[in-house]
Amino acid sequence: TFEVISQHGDHEQVVFCNDPHVGLKAIIAIHNTSLGPALGGTRMWNYKNEDEALVDVLRLSKGMTYKAAAAGLNLGGGKAVIIGDAKTQKSEGLFRAFGQFVNSLNGKYITAEDVGTNVQDMEHIYMETPWVTGIPKDFGGSGDPSPYTAHGVLMGIKASAQEKFGTAALKGMRISVQGLGNVGSNLVRYLNEEGAIVTVADIDMNRTKKVAEQFGAKAVSPEEILTVESDIFAPCALGAVVNDQTISKFKTKVIAGGANNVLAEARHGDHLKELGILYAPDYVINAGGLMNVFVELEGYSPERAFEKTKRVFDNILKVYEIAKRDNIGTHTAADRLAEERINTIGRLKQRH
Numbered sequence: 468t469f470e471v472i473s474q475h476g477d478h479e480q481v482v483f484c485n486d487p488h489v490g491l492k493a494i495i496a497i498h499n500t501s502l503g504p505a506l507g508g509t510r511m512w513n514y515k516n517e518d519e520a521l522v523d524v525l526r527l528s529k530g531m532t533y534k535a536a537a538a539g540l541n542l543g544g545g546k547a548v549i550i551g552d553a554k555t556q557k558s559e560g561l562f563r564a565f566g567q568f569v570n571s572l573n574g575k576y577i578t579a580e581d582v583g584t585n586v587q588d589m590e591h592i593y594m595e596t597p598w599v600t601g602i603p604k605d606f607g608g609s610g611d612p613s614p615y616t617a618h619g620v621l622m623g624i625k626a627s628a629q630e631k632f633g634t635a636a637l638k639g640m641r642i643s644v645q646g647l648g649n650v651g652s653n654l655v656r657y658l659n660e661e662g663a664i665v666t667v668a669d670i671d672m673n674r675t676k677k678v679a680e681q682f683g684a685k686a687v688s689p690e691e692i693l694t695v696e697s698d699i700f701a702p703c704a705l706g707a708v709v710n711d712q713t714i715s716k717f718k719t720k721v722i723a724g725g726a727n728n729v730l731a732e733a734r735h736g737d738h739l740k741e742l743g744i745l746y747a748p749d750y751v752i753n754a755g756g757l758m759n760v761f762v763e764l765e766g767y768s769p770e771r772a773f774e775k776t777k778r779v780f781d782n783i784l785k786v787y788e789i790a791k792r793d794n795i796g797t798h799t800a801a802d803r804l805a806e807e808r809i810n811t812i813g814r815l816k817q818r819h
């Protein structure tokens with residue numbers, strides 16, 4: 468196990484949680500706490516085996532360290548996975564048992580929702596530990612993060628427009644949005660308010676039609692959205708949209724959206740640089756949801772959470788500065804921004 472851990476990062480602590488009475492098998496990975504407590508959601512997934520679960524939690528927790536650091540938050544990176552079928556194997560007992568394990572870490576790890584878990588599961592965890600975010604609104608929680616994620620994405624789009632076109636005003640700019648779920652539909656609403664000329668697509672045609680009508684956008688097919696001519700393309704569906712098949716087909720100047728893992732591989736980020744397409748790194752531009760749960764830790768206020776998401780603008784500009792300074796792709800510059808902050812601020816904190 469130590470060998471697997473060292474292959475996937477320099478994680479501080481990995482906790483295996485076992486409670487056969489409730490069928491709990493979970494792994495909590497704490498990657499780095501230099502900047503603050505390790506925050507990251509709990510994923511429930513039917514992993515084929517423990518190794519697959521371990522690799523996933525190691526990879527995801529390291530990602531959270533970078534995301535929080537680049538967001539300018541005083542948080543470290545962590546993540547948890549529960550091995551099991553989210554449709555059939557959930558119970559109050561399972562999540563309360565898991566909550567007790569979270570509690571045993573005394574706040575070094577703070578959990579939240581992720582794929583396969585929901586607000587009700589967080590409520591059960593909250594019965595055993597205060598170290599959980601994303602709890603229901605009537606418990607003082609922050610509720611659905613996607614409007615905040617979408618607002619952060621809007622800020623990142625504006626920063627990218629400033630960098631590429633010399634103006635952050637989106638009026639008259641042609642913006643295509645792929646995926647009209649929680650994040651995408653909120654983004655289209657904001658873009659409409661900004662006066663952008665928006666084109667939209669979702670694999671769910673009814674949704675495409677509805678969002679297009681509601682916000683005066685042009686509807687196209689899921690295939691067309693990748694090749695339609697635009698100033699900015701905003702991926703808000705699933706990952707790996709920039710891959711060997713798609714990369715030469717984009718007719719856009721900027722890629723800036725809410726989706727995670729936009730690049731199929733890191734080399735596609737270098738390729739975008741060569742093509743002269745400005746890429747807003749996914750984990751920097753979609754950090755609004757994380758900012759929202761961070762505010763929950765301070766005592767939640769929707770107004771302050773909304774204000775905080777405006778910081779995505781400066782964070783994205785910082786990434787572009789580093790990319791120019793070091794002549795590297797923006798995806799590499801994002802990692803550098805995170806690492807520089809962990810090294811400088813993390814070291815400062817050690818002094819106390």
Ligand code: NAD
Nearest residue numbers: 612613616646648649650669670689703704725726727756
């Ligand atoms: P969602 O499931 O609500 O929406 C995704 C939408 O994309 C769905 O409507 C789906 O039909 C559509 N879609 C899937 N494949 C498509 C394709 N090939 N072409 C067009 N549309 C397609 O999810 P969401 O919460 O809106 O998240 C969207 C993305 O943003 C995901 O990558 C997610 O990881 C990321 N993200 C979300 C948040 C958040 O706060 N919800 C935060 C950070 C990152």
